[in-house]
Amino acid sequence: MRAAVGLPTGTRVVAAMSGGVDSTVTAALLAKAGYDVVGVTLQLYDHGAAIQKKGACCAGQDILDARQAAEAIGIPHYVLDYESRFKQQVIEDFADAYLRGETPIPCVRCNQTVKFRDLLDVARDLGAEAMATGHYVRREDGPNGPQLHRAADANRDQSYFLFATTREQLDFLRFPLGSLPKPAVRGMAAELDLSVADKPDSQDICFVPEGKYHTIIDRLRPQGAEAGDIVHMDGRTLGRHEGVTRYTIGQRRGLKVGGGTGEPLFVTKIDADRRQVIVGPREALLTRALTLKEDNWLGEEAAIAEAADAGRAVLARVRSTREPVPGRLTLIDGQIAVALDTPEESVAPGQACVLYAPEDPTRVLGGGFIETAVRAA
Structure with a gap:
């Protein structure tokens, strides 16, 4: 663990704790290795509505799990209310992107803003020399400074979601789990007698109830549900839709239109300004x-x-x-x-x-x- 963090024993390290098994094991291993660990958990969205949602993070039961884990590990723990920041920087951005006809990745935006920008500032204010997370990526020293690498476990690699990490942030960040397979991490959690050892992994988008993203968008940007035309690439109008925010590039299901040739049609473009969903053959994708x-x-x-x-x-x-x-x-x-x-x-x-x-x-x-x-x- 010392080699993975690359700092002297006793150094203060902030552990970002979401309440899941990965971040909990990260904090526990750092503490066991002799670092001065401070656990920090972010409340990112309405905890009352999220308590019963399985596979979420950063709300409700997950905050309680993080607090209990920190107590069991024997480290101080803080919960920061970032709900307004998260709404503005991630949820609002998510809705606006769909309104523009895009297919956003809120996990990237969350890492880019709330977690790796705002939380890093908190870690520095707490006197930490580094912040550790449970992400499955590797940070390696290169000839010109630290480099970001894919995780050793290809099935768990999260490098795609961390591309926006800056050089300055990477210099401060540590990813102790990047060289480990997921089963080994769960084994460590069990060995350390952590209550989250068998907790399911986070799934889908944390703030989207039951995976129905348009529920969030319709509430925040109701104009996205305005009807419009489904148009073939050749200019023919084939039908109507109930809002551009309900479609993504490559979508086939739910179009309920035919091009007259018997070939399947796919969404090839979304013209949000004209409220048009453009469709065409697969090769057009x-x-x-x-x-x-x-x-x-x-x-x-x-x-x-x-x-x-x-x-x-x-x-x-x-x-x-x-x-x-x-x-x-x-x-x-x-x-x-x-x-x-x-x-x-x-x-x-x-x-x-x-x-x-x-x-x-x-x-x-x-x-x-x-x-x-x-x-x-």
Whole structure:
């Protein structure tokens, strides 16, 4: 554990405790290794409504679990009410993205703002030299500073959701579980006699009840439920929809329209301004290039210059459930972009494109949110 944290025994480390098994084991192992551990838990949304929700985090029962775990470990524990910040920076952003016709990733935004920006400031105020989390990623020292790498357990890797971590943040962060498989972590929890050893993992989006995201959006942005046309790529109007926020790129189910050819139709584009859902054949979903916004770079600065010149070879990951594919970091009209060697399907604006190094496929070079997708045909 000392090697994983890389700090002298006795150093103060803040452990971000969500109430789940991963963050609890992180705090327990740090304390056992002799660090001065302070547990901090964030209340992020309405705890009253979330107490009975299984597989959530940062509310209700999870806060109680974190408090009890800290007491059992023997470390001080603080609960910070970040509900208003979370609503503004994550939930409101989530609703606005769907209103623009995008497919957002609130977990990335949460890590980027509330957890790795605001909470890091709290950790420094508490006199900590580092903050540790239960994320499954690895932080490794490189010749030019710390690097972010994929977790040893590929099935648990969370690097896709942490691409927006800045160099400064990475210097302060530690991820003690990044080299461990999940079964080993649960085994450690049992060995340490932690009550959360068998607690289910967090699932889906924490603040979305029963996975029905449009329930949140309809309440915050009711205009997203305004009806509009479902239009074929060739210009034909095929039917009506009940709001653009109910559709995502690549969706097939629930369209209830036919193109007259007997071939299945998929959502290929969402024109939020015109309240149109554009549909077409599956091959229309293939993307050969994409542009990025809010990009974050953790690799060598020279690579950006290479991108402006001949391009820099990268491995691009456009969905958390997909493996990275070869491509080139380049510029399109002065904007950071990625050209894919082989077209990818169902690339959606609002999702992330995370870039890895071909010479070291576990290393995260950076990434950004997808702004536009250039279709292959």
